[in-house]
Amino acid sequence: MRAGIWSASWTGRSSSVRTPQTSVFGPAALVSYISQILTLAPGDIIATGTPGGVGHARHPRRYLGARSVVVTRITGIGECRNTCVSPAPINSKGVNIQ
Secondary structure (H helix, E strand, O other): OOOOOEEEEEOOEEEEEEOHHHOOOOHHHHHHHHHOOOOOOOOOOOOOOOOOOOHHHOOOOOOOOOOOEEEEEEOOOEEEEEEOOOOOOEOOOOOEOO
């Protein structure tokens, strides 16, 4: 099992850098738990959520918006880029009206 340093940035600003040692659960514990629920294959990546100090917990507060670009990276593996879009408009009953 290989666990690298992972980082995230959005709209060109670094938001976090983490290592397996700074995680709440280590790689072995995660693989053990997840393997009880589904079959993992070589090359699978386990993404575990948001680190502390983002969004509402950040000072000043920062939130994603339309056209924000979120980039996640894992050393030695690569990166994934996602561009946020505006949500589709909904009516008062929560139904998409587009």
